[in-house]
Amino acid sequence: MTSLTFNRIPKCHFRGISLPDGQPQHCPQCIANKLNYCGAIDMELGNQLQAIVVKIRFERGQTLFTQEDSADYVFALVAGVMSCSHYLADGRRQIMAFLFPGDYIGMATGERYSYSGEAVTEGEICRFRRKPFIKLLTKFDDFEQHFFREVSNELAEAQKHVLILGQKDATERVASFLLMLDERENRYGAHDDIELPMKRAEIADYLGLSIETVSRTLTKLRKSGVIAMPNAHLVRILNPDGLRDIAFD
Amino acid sequence: MTSLTFNRIPKCHFRGISLPDGQPQHCPQCIANKLNYCGAIDMELGNQLQAIVVKIRFERGQTLFTQEDSADYVFALVAGVMSCSHYLADGRRQIMAFLFPGDYIGMATGERYSYSGEAVTEGEICRFRRKPFIKLLTKFDDFEQHFFREVSNELAEAQKHVLILGQKDATERVASFLLMLDERENRYGAHDDIELPMKRAEIADYLGLSIETVSRTLTKLRKSGVIAMPNAHLVRILNPDGLRDIAFD
C-alpha cells in the first residue's frame, strides 16, 4: 500500500489522485477541492473555474515558473509534490515550502512570484489566469473567505519555519521536519511510514542545513531508536513522543 | 528632528502620531488608516469600527497578549513599536516581526495567537473584538480586500525572514535588517538616520543570532565605513549600495 514507486502518480497515497487524461474535469471532482475546500464549491463556480483552467502534467525536476516570472497565474496542485524555492544570485537556494495535492500556489504574490515552483516528483497542476480567478473570488464570497484562510495557513506555516530556522539546532530541525510530513500525510488518512519524496539536498535547503548534516542527523535519530528507515526515502516513527520531545514544539 | 527620546511618543517621527487622549477617535483620522488603508474607509464603516474599538496605551516592555491567549481581539498599532515573539518551553525566543504604526496584529490566527505581543517602546493600540470585526470585513468589501493584501504582505515578509534565517550569514542578516528598517522608515517620509528602537537582544532574537554577534557585526559594518552610528540606537547609512551588496538581496 505504501511501497515506494516514483514512476506512477497514484502509487504514492499522499500525492493525490490523478485526474483522467485529457481536458480538465469539473472542479468539484478535483482532489484539490476535496482536500482543502471541503466540497463547498457550487456548480456555478465550478463551471466558471473550468472555463479558465488549464491542466498541466509535469515531470520530476521541472520548473513550472521562476521567481522572475510575471505572476499571471494561480495554481492548484492536483497530484505530486512541488517546492517553492527562492534563489540568491550566488546560487544559494532557500526552499520556502513543500506543496502537496490540494495546495494553492501564487495566491498571495506581488507583480512577480518571488520564488520558483519546482517539481519534486512528477505530478499535475491546474493553472488559472490570475485576473479572472481573482474576479471569481470577489463574486463568490465563500470562495474568497476560503482563500483568506488558505493564505492565513500559509502564513502560520511560514512562521513555524522562521521559528525552526531561527532557534532550533540541526536535530530539532530534522525532527520537526519529520513531524511536519507526518502530520501532512495524516490528512490523507492513516499511514504507516512517512515518505520523503524529496532529495537530501532539498531537505537541507528547506532546513538551512548542509546535505551532510541532514544525513548524519537522520542516522543519529535512527541509531537512537526514535525512527527506523526501511530505505533512504521512508521513515517509520518508532517513538512519536520521543520525536516530539526532540523537535521541541 | 530625529533626536532620540523614548519618553514621549511624538518625538520619534516613524512611531506614529499619538491620538488625543480620551475616547477613540473616528477611525478615518487614525494614523493606522492613513498609512496602510489609504483613507479608503468610508464614514459608515468608520462609525461601526468606532463602536467596537478600545484604545489602549502601553509602556515599554509590557506584554499586550501572550501566545497562549484565546485570539479574541484584532489590534491596530497606532503609535510605538511592538514585537511578535514566539517562546519555546526553555525560554528561547524567536521574534517573528517588529510592528510599526499602521500594522494590524492577529488578523490571520487560529484559535489562539501563536505569538506574544510585546511593547518595544511605549505606544498606543486600537483593540477590536474579533467577531464583530470579522463581520465588518464581510460587510464592507474593500475592507476585506484590504486585509487580504495585509495578510499577503505579512506572508511576503515572513518569507523574506525565512530566506534570511535559512541562507544568510551574520553580516548579511544584520545588513538586511538595517535595510528593512530603512525601507520601513522611508514610508513615513524622508529621514536621515535609522532609528533602532529595539535592544540588541531583540535584534538578536529576530535574526537568530546572539547579542554579541549582532554587536560585533554592527561594529564591523561601522569600521568598514558603510554605516556610521552616532549612538547605539541610531544608524546612518553612508554607502547604500555597499550595504545592499552586503545584504545580498
Place this chain on the structure above:
DNA sequence: CGACAGCTTGATCGATCTCAAGCACGGTGG
C-alpha cells in the same frame, strides 16, 4: 556489468555561541 546520481561517513576547518570582563550612559539619591 558499468556508470552515475545521490546518500553516508570521516576529518578538518571556521563561523558563531558562550562565558567573562570591562565600558557607557541614564537615572537616582545623597
Place this chain on the structure above:
DNA sequence: CCACCGTGCTTGAGATCGATCAAGCTGTCG
C-alpha cells in the same frame, strides 16, 4: 551637582556545532 548603580552594549578568549572537503557506498538504469 556629582557619585553610584544598574542595565545594556562592546570586546576578548575559548568552546562548539555545523560546513566543507574528501572518500567510499548504494541503488538504479542503460
